[in-house]
Amino acid sequence: MKTSELFKRKRVLSFEIFPPKRTDPIDTIYDTVEKLKDLSPDFISVTYGAGGNESNRNTFEIASAVKNRYGVESVAHLPCINLTKEAVLDMLDNLKKAGIENMLALRGDINPDFTPKNDFKHASDLISFIKEHSDFNIIGACYPERHIECGSVIEDIRNLKTKVDAGTDHLITQLFFDNSYFYSFQERAAIAGINVPIQAGIMPVVNKKQIERMVSLCGVDLPKKFLSIMNRYENNPEAMRDAGIAYAVDQMVDLIAQGVDGIHLYTMNNPYIAFRIYEAINVLLAA
Template sequence: MRISSLLKENRPKLSLEVFPPKTWDAYESVKSATEEIAALSPAYMSVTYGAGGGTSDTTVRIAENIQNKFGVPALAHLTCLSSDREKIHNQLELLNGAGIENILALRGDVPEDFDREKLHYHYACELIEEIKEAGDFCIGGACYPEGHPEALSFADDIKHLKEKVDAGCEFLTTQMFFDNDIFYNFMYRIREAGIDVPVVAGIMPVTNPKSIKRTCKISGTALPARFLRIVDKYGDSPEAIKQAGIAYATEQIIDLYANGINNVHVYCMNKPDVAKKIMSNISAIIG
């Protein structure tokens, strides 16, 4: 099923994200975690793509398994920065052969000491154009309610986001955010800029405060004082912070649904227990 059509259905929906193993040794354990998550029947599941393309095979295998065994539509991520035309087309053939029609087209992060002159692709927009030419895929892209860290300005970032949509991006998924007002403001700004595709709000239930502080620093994601107080108080107890992180994420999700945002994506990081708890917290809401 094309995710862009699913997202237009007027009902609250929850999708979940998993990541593939970096090596085949870990394949069975990751597969088993993703199967437990798929058994919760999310609207769809996205499978990330390792920076540098190291997971190209496992991304496809995990996505294919979820879709075929559980009937959960899969969204395979694909990055282009460290790739070339041939590798991208090989990956598209692999996805097509596996029956994956939904792709989240991304640029990928720029590694340090990277020679920009040698790059085949510079921005996600170029990948979107390439995928569109290659076949009838449903293409999504990333967006940043607080602006992408490399963007010259918020307005410039939105201008480039519009270019992605004009190139064929049919829906967008946001970077995680911890303050819903930032998301509502972003929605206002992009709609004003003429971006009218469905936007899926990305929510991260925090279970590891140290890594989230690091990730947020890199990605420029603001951590509200209310959130930081929770982390300070419960961060030293893995069980307490998990409970508090799930409760915080649940509150954000319910507020989004209550404000008419029907599409929420949870970065559940291969943790079936976290995914289960969130799904059960909103079971009567999503029906």
């Protein structure tokens, strides 16, 4: 099923997972998928690393297993900065043969170990190309606090409108820790004529190093309340985990009360965290 169809029937809950490290067998991820399946997600997305063909194979193999072995709708991530048009056409063919209908189209981070190709400079270029050659359901990324490389929120929303006009069927946000950024972003998107479903991407933070890395990569703002949690519990892993889960649940309760289209949970391959959050918000999602 195409994920864009889900929003016509319900508020959507989905999970993100990532392939195991190169040194670990690919089967190590399937125990995680098995446990996440029990939470009845509307779909599970599988990230694509910066490791070239090996990441490609792992992403597509896992996405295929999510759908065909575990019976959960899947989304394969596809960053384009290091891909040629010929490579993308080959990937589309392989995904179609695996029964995968949904793709998260990204530019991808520029990796100094790989020379970028020139076929796709932006995610919108990839989206247009995919729509021209297939009928895949395309998901796009969006940034409540603007993309870290973008000069202003106005420029960022213009870029997003280009992406949506190219054929994006629904959007998932980058992580954020202050819901006011999300609501302001929703308003800007509506004014710009962006009317596809927007899922809020939420990442429960379970350790201080994790969030420091995310901030350096994404440039997200950390509210005072959140900083207090990190500083108080950084040396107590169990307390930090539970406080991070509680903070994420508070975010989600507020988002659901305000009518969010859906929640996309960055699980970090941790089924325990997903279970605790599902337990807290499941009834609200159905209300």
